Amino acid sequence: MKKKNPVFNFFSSVKLALFTLCLLAFTSIIGTIIPQKESIDWYIHNYSEITARIFQVLSIPDMYNSWWFLGLLTLLSINLIVCSIDRFPGVWKQVKADNLATDLKRLSKMRLTSSWVSNKSEEELATDISNRLAGKGWKTEQRRRDDSLLLFSQKGAITRTGVYIVHASILVIFIGAIIGELYGFKASVMLPETQATSTAFETGTGKSIDLGFTVRCDRFDIEFYDSGMPKAYRSKLTVTENGKVTQVKNIVVNDPLTYNGITFYQSSYQGYQDFLLTITDQKTEKSQTITLPFQQQQTLNDNSRIGVINAEAMGQSISRMKIWFKDDQGPASTFWINAGDQVTVERPGKKYTIAGKQVYATGLQIARDPGVWVVYIGCGLMILGLTVAFFMSHRRIWVLIAKENNETTVLITGSANKNKTGFETSFDALSKELEADTSNGKQ
Amino acid sequence: MDSSQLLGITTFTYMFSTFLYATIFIFKAKKLGSAATVFTVIAFLIQTSGIIFRWKESYALGYGHAPLTNMYESVVFFAWTIIAMYLLIEWKFKTRVIGTFAVPFAFLAMAYGSFSTGINKEISPLIPALQSNWLLAHVITCFVGYAAFAVAAGLGAMYLIKNMSESRKTTNEDSILGTLPPLKVIDDITHKTMVFGFLWLSVGIITGAIWANSAWGTYWSWDPKETWSLITWFIYAITLHARYTRGWGGTRIAWLAIFGFVSVVFTYYGVNFLLSGLHSYGSS
Numbered sequence: 133m134k135k136k137n138p139v140f141n142f143f144s145s146v147k148l149a150l151f152t153l154c155l156l157a158f159t160s161i162i163g164t165i166i167p168q169k170e171s172i173d174w175y176i177h178n179y180s181e182i183t184a185r186i187f188q189v190l191s192i193p194d195m196y197n198s199w200w201f202l203g204l205l206t207l208l209s210i211n212l213i214v215c216s217i218d219r220f221p222g223v224w225k226q227v228k229a230d231n232l233a234t235d236l237k238r239l240s241k242m243r244l245t246s247s248w249v250s251n252k253s254e255e256e257l258a259t260d261i262s263n264r265l266a267g268k269g270w271k272t273e274q275r276r277r278d279d280s281l282l283l284f285s286q287k288g289a290i291t292r293t294g295v296y297i298v299h300a301s302i303l304v305i306f307i308g309a310i311i312g313e314l315y316g317f318k319a320s321v322m323l324p325e326t327q328a329t330s331t332a333f334e335t336g337t338g339k340s341i342d343l344g345f346t347v348r349c350d351r352f353d354i355e356f357y358d359s360g361m362p363k364a365y366r367s368k369l370t371v372t373e374n375g376k377v378t379q380v381k382n383i384v385v386n387d388p389l390t391y392n393g394i395t396f397y398q399s400s401y402q403g404y405q406d407f408l409l410t411i412t413d414q415k416t417e418k419s420q421t422i423t424l425p426f427q428q429q430q431t432l433n434d435n436s437r438i439g440v441i442n443a444e445a446m447g448q449s450i451s452r453m454k455i456w457f458k459d460d461q462g463p464a465s466t467f468w469i470n471a472g473d474q475v476t477v478e479r480p481g482k483k484y485t486i487a488g489k490q491v492y493a494t495g496l497q498i499a500r501d502p503g504v505w506v507v508y509i510g511c512g513l514m515i516l517g518l519t520v521a522f523f524m525s526h527r528r529i530w531v532l533i534a535k536e537n538n539e540t541t542v543l544i545t546g547s548a549n550k551n552k553t554g555f556e557t558s559f560d561a562l563s564k565e566l567e568a569d570t571s572n573g574k575q
Numbered sequence: 576m577d578s579s580q581l582l583g584i585t586t587f588t589y590m591f592s593t594f595l596y597a598t599i600f601i602f603k604a605k606k607l608g609s610a611a612t613v614f615t616v617i618a619f620l621i622q623t624s625g626i627i628f629r630w631k632e633s634y635a636l637g638y639g640h641a642p643l644t645n646m647y648e649s650v651v652f653f654a655w656t657i658i659a660m661y662l663l664i665e666w667k668f669k670t671r672v673i674g675t676f677a678v679p680f681a682f683l684a685m686a687y688g689s690f691s692t693g694i695n696k697e698i699s700p701l702i703p704a705l706q707s708n709w710l711l712a713h714v715i716t717c718f719v720g721y722a723a724f725a726v727a728a729g730l731g732a733m734y735l736i737k738n739m740s741e742s743r744k745t746t747n748e749d750s751i752l753g754t755l756p757p758l759k760v761i762d763d764i765t766h767k768t769m770v771f772g773f774l775w776l777s778v779g780i781i782t783g784a785i786w787a788n789s790a791w792g793t794y795w796s797w798d799p800k801e802t803w804s805l806i807t808w809f810i811y812a813i814t815l816h817a818r819y820t821r822g823w824g825g826t827r828i829a830w831l832a833i834f835g836f837v838s839v840v841f842t843y844y845g846v847n848f849l850l851s852g853l854h855s856y857g858s859s
């Protein structure tokens with residue numbers, strides 16, 4: 133074995149891994165106890181001047197992004213990489229090993245062995261045994277070794293790499309997180325109904341970000357359960373690029389809209405004192421949508437006039453509103469509309485459909501994260517790797533057939549790198565069966 | 576019969592199960608063995624139907640959802656998984672005394688759910704953020720992991736008790752502890768249970784991250800609940816490495832199994848009440 137240098141040894145050691153993991157577990161607690169990302173004044177007010185300064189020096193207010201926490205994660209990554217460089221080649225050698233070249237003396241010394249004699253010829257036995265093994269899913273290879281025949285079969289050699297898949301998956305997840313950090317952004321916008329925007333404001337910095345297209349909120353609705361608990365928040369969003377509508381979608385929490393790699397999440401809302409009214413002349417089908425403040429009158433295109441004269445609210449949100457409406461004929465109509473509903477209003481010689489609701493602004497989280505798929509691939513690899521590492525094993529069987537005088541001896545041995553007791557049981561059953569079928573006892 | 580009656584009965588049946596297993600253990604009443612198993616299986620079936628009824632009742636109320644969405648429903652499911660896991664181990668390893676150390680967890684969970692005044696047992700509709708299949712996958716996988724860790728902690732305690740008396744050389748086939756499986760076997764089952772739990776906890780954390788990403792566009796935000804689940808995950812990762820690469824076993828692993836479960840309890844329960852965060856729905 134070549135002697136490795138001490139730096140390499142240090143970074144490949146499992147002791148370092150245990151140390152780093154302990155530190156990560158322990159320090160992570162800090163950020164769950166001390167509220168994160170508050171202003172310096174907040175810490176001074178809630179702790180003390182001096183404590184707040186110490187926090188600041190140690191980056192406690194944003195500890196999960198601090199130099200020392202990221203340093204620990206880097207140390208863990210280096211540890212993982214160096215450890216894999218150190219060990220993986222050895223494991224790969226075992227996966228690719230030529231097991232027919234195994235030292236024959238070692239075979240008889242293995243823990244699981246069984247042997248018997250037969251008066252069939254070597255070749256006959258080899259064919260017999262390999263057929264029977266094949267019937268149990270053990271495909272054999274064979275080779276003449278000196279004056280004997282060696283058969284070999286294995287299952288799950290590749291499962292030896294399971295642990296390395298787990299370790300690599302952690303690095304893949306880190307890479308995905310870094311890609312997201314470098315090339316992605318998180319932002320938000322509060323968008324009133326009927327309005328559009330092509331910029332968003334970055335979370336934390338407030339910097340404005342050009343989206344490269346325009347997103348409009350056509351409508352925002354809240355649905356309630358009978359108990360008054362919110363059931364759904366829904367925004368109808370329209371995306372326009374270069375003046376053309378390119379996508380329309382109703383988004384709800386847990387079902388966002390994605391356009392050009394930028395995703396819009398329903399996250400909050402704000403109710404305004406204004407009203408959104410749509411008035412349609414049923415005959416001409418001409419329609420007009422206006423927003424107007426409470427108790428103010430507005431004149432429409434056809435010279436009719438409309439206003440909201442009364443409203444009832446449930447908490448923050450208006451549940452019904454009373455409308456005053458007058459066109460060029462007869463006295464004014466007044467009537468109630470439930471929020472989000474529409475009513476037919478009969479006027480002398482005319483019929484209108486009038487829909488009304490409170491004006492809302494929808495609160496959208498906006499995120500671009502080109503790394504998220506890398507993270508998900510890493511997660512998939514981790515689950516795969518854990519399943520392989522925990523529940524699958526590399527099992528090997530050798531059968532040595534040797535001619536001695538008039539008899540042929542059969543020696544069968546096997547080994548598994550994990551779940552040894554389980555393998556032992558199936559090995560015993562297998563060797564008993566082979567013995568019964570090929571030994572002299574049964575002719 | 577409605578779900579609350581069935582789940583109420585469950586609490587008492589698990590208490591009785593605990594009592595039966597304790598009797599077997601303390602009085603070496605081996606004859607009671609199959610009675611304890613049969614009784615626990617019946618209790619388990621009662622609970623299963625209670626959960627199914629509750630599921631159906633939520634549909635009858637017009638906002639059907641799987642019964643896994645608040646603290647009460649989660650402790651009920653936790654108890655259910657512990658018993659499922661225990662029965663599986665009993666069947667696989669053919670030993671009953673483990674029940675003395677596992678079934679009480681299920682009883683305690685049910686008792687807490689039923690009698691604590693701070694817990695709302697109503698079937699309530701889902702607020703928008705919770706309407707997600709990822710959430711469902713997240714809760715189920717986490718609790719399977721937690722249940723495995725609970726059983727592992729019970730096994731750890733069993734190991735320590737037996738080990739203590741063996742080192743005092745008081746154990747013989749006739750003493751109470753003589754009925755416990757050999758230390759090596761306890762150690763092996765503890766490890767296997769933790770490995771099983773670790774896989775499920777990993778899947779639980781991942782599905783939680785996917786859910787967060789579909790709801791808010793951030794798969795990881797270091798909120799206290801997330802962070803604590805990661806701390807728990809680190810603790811079990813440390814335990815597995817200590818065993819695989821440094822040859823730890825026996826007493827140390829038994830302590831780590833208990834220590835890990837303390838972290839699980841804090842992640843599951845402590846965070847809701849002592850710290851604040853996105854998962855605050857659990858506190859109602």
Ligand code: HEM
Pocket residue numbers: 144145146149153208211212215295298299302518521522812815816819820
């Ligand atoms: C959070 C991070 C880590 C996780 C989740 C993890 C996970 C695992 C798992 C699941 C196993 C398999 C145990 C088994 O065979 O059943 C394992 C083994 C191992 N890990 Fe890690 N690991 C992590 C970090 C590290 C680091 C930083 C090192 C660096 C030295 C390391 C070194 C090893 C070694 C040497 C083994 C034994 C491999 C063998 O049995 O051949 N691990 N790890």
